[in-house]
Amino acid sequence: MGFLAPWFLGGLAALGVPVFIHLLRRHRATPRPVSSLMFFERGTQSSTRHRRLRYLLLFALRCALVLLVVLAFANPYTRKATADTNSQLLLIVLDHSFSMRAGTRFGDAKQQALALLSGKPHAQRAQIMSLGGQFAMRTAAIMDDAQLRAALENIQPGDGHANFGELGQAMRSLAETERGPIALHLFSDMQRTAMPSNLSEAVLPSNVELVLHPVANGPAPANWTVESVEAPATLSDPKDPKHSRARVVIAGFGTPAATKTVSLAVNGRTIATRKVDVPASGRATVDFAPLEVGHGFNRCEAQVQGEDAFPADDSSVFAVRWSDPERVLFVHAADDTRSALYFGSALSAATQGSFVLQTVAAEQATDLDPSKYAFVVLSDTVTLPGIFEHTLGQYVAKGGRILIALGISASHHIQIPLWGADVKATHDYAREGGTAAVGQVDFSYPALDQGQPGADNGGWAEVKVFYAAVPEAGQARVAARLSDGTPLLLDKQVGQGHIVLLASGLENLTNDLPLQPVFVVFVDRLARYLSGEEHLSGSKVVDSFVQLRGPAEPAGVAASVEVIDPGGRRPLSLNEAGALQSFRLERAGFYQIRFANGRDAVIGVNPDRRESNLEPLSKDVQDLWSGASGSSGTYQAGSAPAQRKTRPVSLWWYVMLLALVVAVAETALASGYLGTQREEA
Amino acid sequence: MQRFLDPNVLAGISSLDLLAKTVVDGFVAGLHRSPDFGFSQEFAEYRAYVPGDDLRHVDWNLFARTERCYLKRYRGETNTQVTVLLDASNSMQYASGQVTKMDYARFIAASLFYLAIHNQRDAAGLIVFDEDVREYIRPSTRPGQLARLFAGLERAEPRATTDFAKPLRHFQNLLHRRGIVILISDFYEEPEKIVRASGPLRFHGNEVVLLHILDPQEIRPELRGSALLVDLETDRRIEVIPEYARTTYRARIDTHIEDLRSRAQGAGMDYQLLVTSEPLDRALRQYLSLRQADN
Numbered sequence: 001m002g003f004l005a006p007w008f009l010g011g012l013a014a015l016g017v018p019v020f021i022h023l024l025r026r027h028r029a030t031p032r033p034v035s036s037l038m039f040f041e042r043g044t045q046s047s048t049r050h051r052r053l054r055y056l057l058l059f060a061l062r063c064a065l066v067l068l069v070v071l072a073f074a075n076p077y078t079r080k081a082t083a084d085t086n087s088q089l090l091l092i093v094l095d096h097s098f099s100m101r102a103g104t105r106f107g108d109a110k111q112q113a114l115a116l117l118s119g120k121p122h123a124q125r126a127q128i129m130s131l132g133g134q135f136a137m138r139t140a141a142i143m144d145d146a147q148l149r150a151a152l153e154n155i156q157p158g159d160g161h162a163n164f165g166e167l168g169q170a171m172r173s174l175a176e177t178e179r180g181p182i183a184l185h186l187f188s189d190m191q192r193t194a195m196p197s198n199l200s201e202a203v204l205p206s207n208v209e210l211v212l213h214p215v216a217n218g219p220a221p222a223n224w225t226v227e228s229v230e231a232p233a234t235l236s237d238p239k240d241p242k243h244s245r246a247r248v249v250i251a252g253f254g255t256p257a258a259t260k261t262v263s264l265a266v267n268g269r270t271i272a273t274r275k276v277d278v279p280a281s282g283r284a285t286v287d288f289a290p291l292e293v294g295h296g297f298n299r300c301e302a303q304v305q306g307e308d309a310f311p312a313d314d315s316s317v318f319a320v321r322w323s324d325p326e327r328v329l330f331v332h333a334a335d336d337t338r339s340a341l342y343f344g345s346a347l348s349a350a351t352q353g354s355f356v357l358q359t360v361a362a363e364q365a366t367d368l369d370p371s372k373y374a375f376v377v378l379s380d381t382v383t384l385p386g387i388f389e390h391t392l393g394q395y396v397a398k399g400g401r402i403l404i405a406l407g408i409s410a411s412h413h414i415q416i417p418l419w420g421a422d423v424k425a426t427h428d429y430a431r432e433g434g435t436a437a438v439g440q441v442d443f444s445y446p447a448l449d450q451g452q453p454g455a456d457n458g459g460w461a462e463v464k465v466f467y468a469a470v471p472e473a474g475q476a477r478v479a480a481r482l483s484d485g486t487p488l489l490l491d492k493q494v495g496q497g498h499i500v501l502l503a504s505g506l507e508n509l510t511n512d513l514p515l516q517p518v519f520v521v522f523v524d525r526l527a528r529y530l531s532g533e534e535h536l537s538g539s540k541v542v543d544s545f546v547q548l549r550g551p552a553e554p555a556g557v558a559a560s561v562e563v564i565d566p567g568g569r570r571p572l573s574l575n576e577a578g579a580l581q582s583f584r585l586e587r588a589g590f591y592q593i594r595f596a597n598g599r600d601a602v603i604g605v606n607p608d609r610r611e612s613n614l615e616p617l618s619k620d621v622q623d624l625w626s627g628a629s630g631s632s633g634t635y636q637a638g639s640a641p642a643q644r645k646t647r648p649v650s651l652w653w654y655v656m657l658l659a660l661v662v663a664v665a666e667t668a669l670a671s672g673y674l675g676t677q678r679e680e681a
Numbered sequence: 682m683q684r685f686l687d688p689n690v691l692a693g694i695s696s697l698d699l700l701a702k703t704v705v706d707g708f709v710a711g712l713h714r715s716p717d718f719g720f721s722q723e724f725a726e727y728r729a730y731v732p733g734d735d736l737r738h739v740d741w742n743l744f745a746r747t748e749r750c751y752l753k754r755y756r757g758e759t760n761t762q763v764t765v766l767l768d769a770s771n772s773m774q775y776a777s778g779q780v781t782k783m784d785y786a787r788f789i790a791a792s793l794f795y796l797a798i799h800n801q802r803d804a805a806g807l808i809v810f811d812e813d814v815r816e817y818i819r820p821s822t823r824p825g826q827l828a829r830l831f832a833g834l835e836r837a838e839p840r841a842t843t844d845f846a847k848p849l850r851h852f853q854n855l856l857h858r859r860g861i862v863i864l865i866s867d868f869y870e871e872p873e874k875i876v877r878a879s880g881p882l883r884f885h886g887n888e889v890v891l892l893h894i895l896d897p898q899e900i901r902p903e904l905r906g907s908a909l910l911v912d913l914e915t916d917r918r919i920e921v922i923p924e925y926a927r928t929t930y931r932a933r934i935d936t937h938i939e940d941l942r943s944r945a946q947g948a949g950m951d952y953q954l955l956v957t958s959e960p961l962d963r964a965l966r967q968y969l970s971l972r973q974a975d976n
Contacts, residue, residue: 031909031910031911031918032908032909032910032911033775033910033911033913034775034899034910034911034912034913035772035773035775035782035867035869035896035899035912035913035914036772036867036869036912036913036914037910037912037915037917037919038869039930039933039934039937040910040919040921040925040930672906
């Protein structure tokens with residue numbers, strides 16, 4: 001017996017109201033004249049006693065009414081033994097994350113789950129779910145034992161990462177439709193990394209009883225893994241030792257200090273082997289340079305040798321593409337040479353020679369074909385030859401991407417080529433005696449993407465802007481603004497292409513951006529975005545998504561995409577290939593993808609390295625989690641299926657019903673007194 | 682004509698003169714239809730002759746026809762004296778309907794005065810009392826006596842409390858001739874005290890009649906809930922519940938009435954309970970029966 005909302009018991013102070021009315025307030029009665037009280041004398045005492053008795057009954061009813069209403073709000077409950085298990089939904093969740101591949105964990109978990117399912121009463125409903133990567137419901141809530149068993153047996157070990165927070169969220173969603181009691185049996189290795197940092201995300205609804213079936217007992221086994229590989233996705237010169245290199249990080253979890261052998265294989269051929277001393281439960285770095293790769297896509301694999309508890313995570317795959325440098329057309333004003341110098345230097349440093357800048361004055365660009373370039377930069381060129389401008393328009397409409405930088409010339413010509421809008425005004429901050437800073441940066445924009453921007457606004461806080469144009473934004477996305485709100489970087493989709501507009505120049509006359517370290521990062525991200533190679537990163541994590549086509553491309557009109565998974569199968573149907581915007585990489589290995597814009601890519605996909613840490617949740621945390629959901633605890637492998645003992649039953653409805661009855665009785669009794677007073681009046 | 686004796690109807694008549702005339706005329710008209718009473722005839726009855734009877738009363742005509750000797754009895758036409766003692770204490774102003782007990786007592790007294798003076802040519806007087814004698818109108822048959830009696834009734838407004846002993850003692854000093862004494866009151870006093878106080882009136886050869894005036898709510902009170910009752914004379918207050926009024930009180934008031942009736946009759950007095958919701962003819966019948974007996 002308890003209260004779900006005990007703070008409402010403070011309402012018991014309202015009992016003072018009937019106490020005041022009945023016991024403290026003086027009773028007043030309307031006098032009624034009679035000829036003589038000669039024959040009433042003896043009746044006086046008994047009548048008063050009787051009146052007080054009836055008033056005490058009314059007082060008791062009113063006190064009971066207040067008490068019951070307060071109790072109803074406090075929501076009392078009692079724990080009721082659940083003899084009938086048929087009304088309880090049996091929910092079997094099998095963890096098939098990457099770590100379950102270690103040893104016999106997955107097999108043990110599945111056997112335990114099947115044993116539990118075999119002991120289920122036939123009339124009880126059950127549902128099968130899988131945890132790992134994306135939380136999946138394998139069946140609906142059914143009683144068909146054969147279908148349930150088949151669904152359970154069809155679950156295979158995956159490469160995803162288990163997250164108990166997703167389990168809690170799924171249970172909270174399920175509890176909105178399933179009001180009855182739910183017995184949740186989780187068969188998992190109970191990895192510590194699967195528990196979110198905030199335990200409340202994993203808390204289950206009150207009607208869900210959690211029973212844990214851990215399949216990994218004892219201390220975490222020693223495990224070495226290739227934690228990460230840093231390698232260029234694209235190489236233009238494999239012989240260049242500065243760029244052609246791979247940095248491999250080896251990590252140990254619960255491991256002693258050891259000397260490990262690390263090898264690098266390219267297209268199945270081991271090209272180098274290194275020995276590295278890995279400290280106890282620490283990390284070590286190994287460099288491989290230069291990378292001996294061939295033309296085109298190369299499938300690379302870094303592997304740490306030696307036996308450990310989890311061989312499946314001893315390697316990491318990534319792809320490196322050797323291709324000739326792509327050309328970038330840089331159109332500038334005739335008297336502007338600085339912008340090409342700054343942009344070209346930054347581009348060379350950032351992209352490790354993947355792009356070659358071809359500069360040309362605006363007047364000489366008449367016969368150039370933009371489609372032969374990775375992207376086009378228009379630096380302070382507000383006037384273009386008509387033919388070239390028309391060609392550029394067609395280029396953008398077909399999916400090309402252009403960067404337009406507005407320099408000082410923007411003050412003379414209000415029209416911005418290809419942008420479709422004019423310059424509303426210009427700000428000459430230097431002439432006004434100051435500079436403008438970059439106030440707002442949208443780091444989710446691909447060209448400004450930074451994982452964890454620092455306190456200096458990702459390096460943009462140091463940038464000083466002396467001169468900026470104010471273009472009409474229209475429907476364009478504003479990715480960065482100056483401190484006075486002037487848009488600095490805008491992105492507008494035109495046809496299937498994009499135009500990125502920088503409201504200041506690329507030289508050091510209108511701003512000092514080219515002199516800041518963030519310029520190289522900005523040019524790197526911008527070049528990848530404009531060239532369309534931001535999707536082609538050499539390696540990704542399982543369950544990450546790849547953008548297959550631009551968001552505005554109409555489905556079915558653009559070319560189909562093609563995906564070949566690590567097993568050599570094509571997971572997309574024809575309809576999906578013609579319409580799917582993104583694709584989830586759900587298996588480890590190499591994916592071969594042809595995007596809608598015709599570009600090819602090979603992407604190495606690795607499991608989330610949090611799965612390599614096999615340390616289980618501590619017993620205290622497990623008890624806390626299962627106890628928080630009102631369950632009866634944790635069950636070891638091989639133990640009998642959990643038997644539920646009690647469940648809370650709210651008494652709110654009964655208390656409210658009783659309060660209603662008392663209210664009716666109180667009303668009937670009180671109305672009798674009111675009638676008397678009317679008669680006397 | 683009976684409806685003219687209804688107290689609720691009489692309450693709409695402001696003049697006691699007219700009211701008394703209405704009541705008595707209606708009452709007398711009703712008597713004419715009665716075979717038992719011959720108010721205007723002198724003949725009373727025949728009785729068989731017994732030795733010692735006065736031979737002057739023998740009906741010789743009857744003897745000549747039947748050869749049987751019968752005496753013919755005639756009703757005498759001697760005048761008597763009627764005195765009404767009217768209780769004018771505060772308790773008499775109680776009413777559950779339109780007519781208070783005081784009004785009802787006035788109606789009865791006025792009707793009796795009218796009947797006595799106008800029809801019977803009896804001398805009629807009035808004593809109004811509460812805890813003392815408030816007004817005394819000597820019995821008389823002089824012209825204008827009826828008007829004086831009605832004026833005395835008009836002035837008799839209820840006030841103060843009731844004390845039978847003192848006014849009745851004073852009344853004994855005022856009586857010089859035997860007659861009929863009618864005491865009109867609600868008699869909220871112990872029956873023994875009432876009878877003891879009014880008993881000496883009998884010693885002068887008076888016929889004493891106690892007219893007990895009560896409101897229907899005083900005999901069968903109905904309370905729907907607990908009530909705070911206030912005594913009209915003493916202003917004392919008591920809270921009473923309906924159950925008590927329905928049970929104990931009724932038994933006590935019935936006992937009181939029966940006790941008063943039996944004690945009054947035991948003392949040679951006539952007793953009549955009058956409820957203010959009933960017609961007035963019972964009081965008039967009582968008077969006439971006494972008038973006959975007196976003769």
